[in-house]
Amino acid sequence: MTLDLAALLRFDVSPLELVVRGSAMYWFLFLLLRFVLRRDTGSVGVADILLLVLIADASQNAMAGSYTTVAEGVVLVATLVGWNWAMDWAGYRYNWVRRFVEPPPVVLVRHGHLIGHNLRRQLVTIPELMAALRAHGIDKLADVKMARMEPDGGISVIRADKREDEGDDAHRKSVPLG
Incomplete structure (x- = not known):
């Protein structure tokens, strides 16, 4: 069994499609977690972890389509991390974004x-x-x-x-x- 490095790093799905899919699922999950689910009193329970695992599993195919290579996984993860960083930065920089991102006390x-x-x-x-x-x-x-x-x-x-x-x-x- 030989390692086919070129096969691991090629794109079978367009990187732009991965960015669009990742962005759409990021925003859907963000809005779901921000506005629908309750805030807990500072703890994470077993049910919360289970819910996050199930959400991740359920949303994986919608985000990724049928990607099979490392390069495609990297683009998808980079898209999600990029949105997360952008929201943190914008929330720090702009009060109106912080009010949207964080629920009020x-x-x-x-x-x-x-x-x-x-x-x-x-x-x-x-x-x-x-x-x-x-x-x-x-x-x-x-x-x-x-x-x-x-x-x-x-x-x-x-x-x-x-x-x-x-x-x-x-x-x-x-x-x-x-």
């Missing part, structure tokens, strides 16, 4: 009160939220000024400052009504 708790419709929309359960709050050293909703789901799926928390709130109340009480 979503407020889950404001001044100790759950924002139920945001929890439902992000598919975050109360036990998941409370676990995230405990990870920030908070065990009661009343101690939360604001908790948000960030673009990366993590939950950030701003603690309510009891002294500041009490000071504001005292200040309000002492202000003459004039």
